[in-house]
Amino acid sequence: MAKKEPKLLTRVVKGLGHWLGPETPTGKAFVAAEKGMTKAFDRLGGSERYLNLVGGALSRALRARAAYVEAQENWLHLFRLPTTTEMDDLREEVRDVRNQIEALSYQLENVIEALEKSRALAQGGEAPRPPAPGSAATDRPS
Amino acid sequence: MTTQSTTARLRSFVEGQIELSREILHAAQKGSMSPYHYVKPFLLRAADVGEPPLAPTPHKVVYTNGKMRLLRFEPTVRKHATPILFVYSLINRYYILDFLPGRSLIEFMVGQGFDVYAIDWGTPGSAERRMGWDNVLNVLVKNAVKWALRLSGAKDLTMYGYCMGGTMALAYAALHPQGLRNFVAQATPVDFHEGGVFAEWTKPNRFDVDALVDAYGNVPIELMETGFSSMAPVQRMTKWLEVFRRIDDPDFVTTFLGMEHWASDNVQFPGEIYRQYIKDCYQYNNFCNGRMKVAGQTVDLSTIKAPLLNIIADNDTIAPPKSSEILNTIVSSTDKEIMRFPVGHIGLSTSSKGPKQIWPKVAGWIAKRSDPWTET
Numbered sequence: 001m002a003k004k005e006p007k008l009l010t011r012v013v014k015g016l017g018h019w020l021g022p023e024t025p026t027g028k029a030f031v032a033a034e035k036g037m038t039k040a041f042d043r044l045g046g047s048e049r050y051l052n053l054v055g056g057a058l059s060r061a062l063r064a065r066a067a068y069v070e071a072q073e074n075w076l077h078l079f080r081l082p083t084t085t086e087m088d089d090l091r092e093e094v095r096d097v098r099n100q101i102e103a104l105s106y107q108l109e110n111v112i113e114a115l116e117k118s119r120a121l122a123q124g125g126e127a128p129r130p131p132a133p134g135s136a137a138t139d140r141p142s
Numbered sequence: 143m144t145t146q147s148t149t150a151r152l153r154s155f156v157e158g159q160i161e162l163s164r165e166i167l168h169a170a171q172k173g174s175m176s177p178y179h180y181v182k183p184f185l186l187r188a189a190d191v192g193e194p195p196l197a198p199t200p201h202k203v204v205y206t207n208g209k210m211r212l213l214r215f216e217p218t219v220r221k222h223a224t225p226i227l228f229v230y231s232l233i234n235r236y237y238i239l240d241f242l243p244g245r246s247l248i249e250f251m252v253g254q255g256f257d258v259y260a261i262d263w264g265t266p267g268s269a270e271r272r273m274g275w276d277n278v279l280n281v282l283v284k285n286a287v288k289w290a291l292r293l294s295g296a297k298d299l300t301m302y303g304y305c306m307g308g309t310m311a312l313a314y315a316a317l318h319p320q321g322l323r324n325f326v327a328q329a330t331p332v333d334f335h336e337g338g339v340f341a342e343w344t345k346p347n348r349f350d351v352d353a354l355v356d357a358y359g360n361v362p363i364e365l366m367e368t369g370f371s372s373m374a375p376v377q378r379m380t381k382w383l384e385v386f387r388r389i390d391d392p393d394f395v396t397t398f399l400g401m402e403h404w405a406s407d408n409v410q411f412p413g414e415i416y417r418q419y420i421k422d423c424y425q426y427n428n429f430c431n432g433r434m435k436v437a438g439q440t441v442d443l444s445t446i447k448a449p450l451l452n453i454i455a456d457n458d459t460i461a462p463p464k465s466s467e468i469l470n471t472i473v474s475s476t477d478k479e480i481m482r483f484p485v486g487h488i489g490l491s492t493s494s495k496g497p498k499q500i501w502p503k504v505a506g507w508i509a510k511r512s513d514p515w516t517e518t
Contacts, residue, residue: 006390007190014387014389017385017387018387021383045373051348052347055350058349058350062350062356065358084268087268102207
């Protein structure tokens with residue numbers, strides 16, 4: 001079977017990779033530059049002075065943004081409009097309630113299973129087998 | 143060459159260019175920082191490959207709570223009664239554990255006859271902003287364990303934590319040892335003061351995590367991406383040259399694009415748990431030293447007695463070996479082992495060495511400590 005002629009795009013991409021590869025003079029220069037930049041960034045990333053500078057600037061920017069968000073919420077309060085914090089509080093309450101209902105329903109299932117087991121034993125029969133994995137009784141998402 | 147075929151070729155070329163431009167514009171509109179979104183359209187066409195077939199193992203969603211989903215990967219032939227529950231990190235998506243066909247840890251374990259479950263944390267949003275350790279460990283992970291045991295019909299399971307997922311799973315195991323048969327910690331940082339560059343960057347005197355969470359709620363994707371890119375900013379760009387050189391190797395291109403897809407599939411980090419994670423782990427190392435508290439209860443790793451397998455990647459820069467090794471000296475397990483492999487952090491789940499050298503050993507360790515499956 002004749003080999004398919006590579007597309008123009010394939011040749012361009014491969015050519016670019018080869019041109020900047022370690023075999024060519026341009027590639028050797030590129031690799032050297034890459035090594036140099038990597039070394040420089042590694043030194044910068046480990047420099048206490050640089051990290052403290054960037055960390056300080058980031059913290060100031062974040063605190064400014066936090067203050068802006070707080071000012072926004074105070075403004076919304078003036079107009080008796082709900083704020084993001086209040087919506088988060090509500091979501092948290094909803095999640096708590098949902099978790100509590102789930103826990104209660106699980107406890108209820110355990111109670112029902114225990115009741116069925118004791119009823120079966122009281123009637124002199126075998127205890128009912130627990131629902132098999134994957135059956136409709138157990139295989140349901142919350 | 144007929145006029146018709148020239149016209150058809152021209153039309154095909156123009157349509158292709160329009161489609162390409164549309165994809166790149168879409169990426170730019172979304173504000174994608176990763177070069178993946180801009181380079182991928184060219185590479186797919188140049189290499190004549192389709193989208194990487196990520197997360198190939200069939201599964202069912204068996205439990206949900208908010209954005210969290212518990213996935214079940216049922217084996218065709220079950221050999222082990224003790225199921226495996228994968229707990230992945232809140233950073234990036236779970237499917238790194240189910241990477242590509244033939245290179246999927248989950249697929250491998252299912253093939254070995256394990257009933258496998260995995261927690262998919264989903265894409266956190268505003269509703270997850272206030273979620274802390276208590277909610278994650280005492281509700282979500284606890285329910286995942288409960289449902290995995292219920293559905294598999296087992297009395298205990300093997301908990302398998304990866305990276306931050308391993309940290310969370312260890313905290314869970316210390317608080318709730320019931321139902322845990324074995325524990326596997328893969329590339330799991332424990333001593334965060336040996337946490338490499340992240341430990342340096344998040345020191346309390348230079349990283350105000352409270353300001354970040356108060357300002358944004360959930361940690362924005364851009365900040366997460368910037369953090370990881372800053373580890374190797376030059377290689378982030380130059381690694382693409384390797385795939386350019388090997389553009390006529392479709393397997394290599396597919397694997398590379400699959401990895402880049404996952405790496406660029408960032409999600410927001412829920413704010414409150416980020417605050418607690420940074421403080422309890424990176425800044426004050428409370429997790430390692432038994433000072434971390436969850437809903438008033440102390441997380442004491444020395445209470446863990448289950449058989450422990452600690453998998454360490456020798457070339458790991460995210461969870462350096464020194465940060466993981468200490469685990470075996472802290473737990474009270476009598477049956478404990480360290481397995482080391484010459485790969486990186488992600489390589490433990492995606493390397494070509496996985497199915498041949500790494501996963502058979504791990505599966506063998508787990509199988510030896512699992513009950514055999516008997517049909518009833």
